[in-house]
Amino acid sequence: MSENIVTVTDANFEEEVLKSPLPVIVDFWAVWCVPCKMIAPTVDQIAIEYKDKLKVGKLDVDASRAVPAKYGVRGIPTILLFKGGQLKETIVGALPKDKIVAVISKHF
16 A cells, blocks of 8 residues: 555544545445455555645445445445545446546546
């Protein structure tokens, strides 16, 4: 995992995501999830390329269950984009990088 990615948990979600001055994407994943492993390098690349414009976090759905339940995350991988403490976008599935970037770039 890139050093530009924050580990998000139920405990630090408000501080890391909702109170962030930058837009934040949170990648909801699990160790056993093969599609999650497939998009991990893409999420790493986005974290590096957009490090001054976007905060990138990963939340393990097995370790933190309250946040995924609150935001209706039913399948993984799911990427949620938050801006100003509000959920703005939901991306479900292992989409290619260009599709993910097209969705998130509207919020810079």
